[in-house]
Amino acid sequence: MSDQPKNNNVRKIVIFASGSGSNTENIIRYFENSENIKVVAVFSNKRNARVLRRAYDLDVQALHFDRDSFYHSNDVLHVLKDIDPDLIILAGFLWMVPKNIIENFPNRIINVHPALLPNYGGKGMYGMRVHEAIITNKEKESGITIHFVNEHYDEGEHIFQAKTIIEEHDSPESLASKIHELEHHHFPMVIEQLLKKDS
Structure with missing residues (x-):
């Protein structure tokens, strides 16, 4: 990052993701014309x-890392320290964040979960698995939870929740589409509010 001009007024975001990255692209585009974020x-x-x-x-x-550099060394931590982000966003990132990173960025790591926590959270509950469980259990509503990240899956302090009604004809796929809409609409705005509150 040394080739980037230093601007102390710019709030920096780093995103961790494991998949296709629709949320990541949405967040990047949301802030691409911002002078401050x-x-x-x-x-x-x-x-x-x-x-x-x-x-x-x-x-x-765009940076790739492997399990050893994430869990068994400080390689990823050193890169993050060099960047010094104001906020680290987990957007479809499937690994648990190690303790050394959480301790160095307290209350600066947030995640979006595709359900109304504390329900349908925890290890193994991600993506379509969540939607399938919700439909199987004939829930009447679902939604998203944006929360701070701690050392346990989906147990950090809640920041924001948004709900959607589940219709009788909904499938896991149609519910996933509804959840993506909520994520794309709310996640960037919550990020913006957090950064402005801390500035």
């Missing part, structure tokens, strides 16, 4: 994840 890097634990291509195409630094 910028997505400066996208990290992925999957070398061929589409999210890295999305970041590259949008002129955002």
